[in-house]
Amino acid sequence: MLGSVVRKIPDELVEHYLGRSGFHCPDLRLTRLVAVATQKFLSDIASDSLQHCKARVAAPIKDNKSKQPKDKRLVLTMDDLSKALREHGVNLKHPEYFADSPSAGMAPSTREE
Amino acid sequence: MSAWKAGRRSGGDMSGGGGGGSGSGDEFGRAVARAAVAQALEAAGFDCAHRSAVDAVVDVLLRYITHLGRSAAFHANLAGRALANELDVIQALEEVGNDTDGFAGAAATGRCLVGSGVVRDLMAFVDSKDEVPFARPLPRFPVQRVQPQPSASPAVAVAVAGREAGMRHVPEWLPAFPDPHTYVSTEVWVEPPATKDRVDKVEQARQRRKAEKSLLSLQRRLAMAGADGFRPAVAVVQDSAEKGKEIQAAGTKRNPFLEPALPPGEKDVSEVDMPPEKKKLSVLEAFAPVIQARTIREIDAGAGLDQNQRSIVPKERAPVHLKLGFEKKPLAAALNSRALDLREDPSFLKEEAKDDKKRRAGMILRASMENPQELPQL
Numbered sequence: 001m002l003g004s005v006v007r008k009i010p011d012e013l014v015e016h017y018l019g020r021s022g023f024h025c026p027d028l029r030l031t032r033l034v035a036v037a038t039q040k041f042l043s044d045i046a047s048d049s050l051q052h053c054k055a056r057v058a059a060p061i062k063d064n065k066s067k068q069p070k071d072k073r074l075v076l077t078m079d080d081l082s083k084a085l086r087e088h089g090v091n092l093k094h095p096e097y098f099a100d101s102p103s104a105g106m107a108p109s110t111r112e113e
Numbered sequence: 114m115s116a117w118k119a120g121r122r123s124g125g126d127m128s129g130g131g132g133g134g135s136g137s138g139d140e141f142g143r144a145v146a147r148a149a150v151a152q153a154l155e156a157a158g159f160d161c162a163h164r165s166a167v168d169a170v171v172d173v174l175l176r177y178i179t180h181l182g183r184s185a186a187f188h189a190n191l192a193g194r195a196l197a198n199e200l201d202v203i204q205a206l207e208e209v210g211n212d213t214d215g216f217a218g219a220a221a222t223g224r225c226l227v228g229s230g231v232v233r234d235l236m237a238f239v240d241s242k243d244e245v246p247f248a249r250p251l252p253r254f255p256v257q258r259v260q261p262q263p264s265a266s267p268a269v270a271v272a273v274a275g276r277e278a279g280m281r282h283v284p285e286w287l288p289a290f291p292d293p294h295t296y297v298s299t300e301v302w303v304e305p306p307a308t309k310d311r312v313d314k315v316e317q318a319r320q321r322r323k324a325e326k327s328l329l330s331l332q333r334r335l336a337m338a339g340a341d342g343f344r345p346a347v348a349v350v351q352d353s354a355e356k357g358k359e360i361q362a363a364g365t366k367r368n369p370f371l372e373p374a375l376p377p378g379e380k381d382v383s384e385v386d387m388p389p390e391k392k393k394l395s396v397l398e399a400f401a402p403v404i405q406a407r408t409i410r411e412i413d414a415g416a417g418l419d420q421n422q423r424s425i426v427p428k429e430r431a432p433v434h435l436k437l438g439f440e441k442k443p444l445a446a447a448l449n450s451r452a453l454d455l456r457e458d459p460s461f462l463k464e465e466a467k468d469d470k471k472r473r474a475g476m477i478l479r480a481s482m483e484n485p486q487e488l489p490q491l
Contacts, residue, residue, distance in 0.1 A: 014481065030198075038181070077166060090173055
């Protein structure tokens with residue numbers, strides 16, 4: 001089963017970070033298992049954020065300027081990522097810009113909540 | 114479940130350029146993960162992405178891997194094992210939770226982990242993944258393994274050689290010994306002891322002499338200072354006459370007999386011409402034993418009987434051979450101090466009446482100044 005998956009996460013990378021966290025196992029299959037799990041996680045995040053992005057694009061139908069193709073440029077933004085990650089239990093808050101006062105960039109994010 | 118609410122405010126803080134805030138040295142791993150993430154995003158359907166968003170995903174991914182590893186290791190340790198099992202991994206996966214929704218069969222307890230919902234989800238995912246076209250798998254060489262291995266190949270030979278040399282008890286995976294000169298204690302070239310002893314002796318002798326000299330001067334000074342009003346400058350060896358005057362100005366009682374050498378007639382207070390240092394000292398010394406001999410009698414006679422002093426003056430000078438010169442007898446100093454105490458009293462009590470007495474005494478002293486010179490020097 002593990003051999004058939006397209007491993008986008010290289011084994012060495014996974015082994016390195018597993019070793020850093022104290023997980024030592026000589027069995028390669030376990031490493032592959034963790035790699036597959038992370039790949040699944042990654043694909044989940046990607047698909048969720050893609051859905052958010054598409055929903056964002058599809059919602060405001062202004063006119064036929066650039067929204068017609070509906071997938072002209074699907075850009076992964078921090079907003080979509082934040083929404084996708086929230087469902088996985090990761091709270092990601094990205095300030096849009098840095099201003100002098102700490103309350104300057106907080107209005108949009110609070111709106112987003 | 115979502116035991117991993119990693120407060121990702123730190124991730125949110127990395128805005129703008131390239132998110133270097135969370136990375137801490139494992140830049141290469143991050144770069145590799147960035148490539149993997151980009152590939153996965155592209156496979157998911159994204160055309161492009163913000164760089165900060167990609168970095169955020171990379172950070173989340175690495176934390177996910179780390180978290181899986183940590184919880185798997187924890188479960189293994191909990192079971193009393195050092196090496197992790199696949200079941201540990203599955204347990205960790207269950208603990209992390211793929212989704213907040215959970216997975217099928219999460220509520221069932223007492224079930225075999227192999228048939229857990231997580232595994233089934235994974236298998237389903239794997240099966241679904243097969244549909245994705247075979248993108249570049251990006252085979253990486255084990256670059257991360259280039260950790261500074263102490264037992265690198267050049268050192269292995271040494272270790273191996275050491276093994277054969279007799280250190281077979283040392284396992285091979287241990288790093289080789291450093292250069293032997295760093296830990297082998299060799300003989301230090303010792304200086305020939307003869308010269309050392311000589312030098313030591315010379316040094317000791319010099320120090321002893323210095324100590325003696327300083328002790329002597331200290332004693333003298335103490336004795337001088339012990340007497341009130343007695344200017345220590347009188348008895349102490351003076352390098353210069355100014356020193357004596359300066360000490361006098363320090364506020365000692367004005368003893369007319371101890372005034373500095375002023376030209377006669379300049380000051381009526383001081384009737385006595387202080388002789389030069391040597392003479393002065395010798396004069397006082399001349400008086401010292403005499404006055405000491407007559408201490409009690411003089412005191413009874415009341416302070417200020419200059420006749421006594423006058424009588425003393427010419428009488429007992431001869432036996433005094435002391436010379437407060439440049440190497441000294443604190444004894445002489447002590448005697449002098451006592452003598453001066455006696456002289457003080459008269460001077461303070463009857464100032465005006467003593468003026469011409471002092472003059473007479475001064476003349477006698479002056480006369481006596483020359484005599485001590487004939488005394489044999491000690």
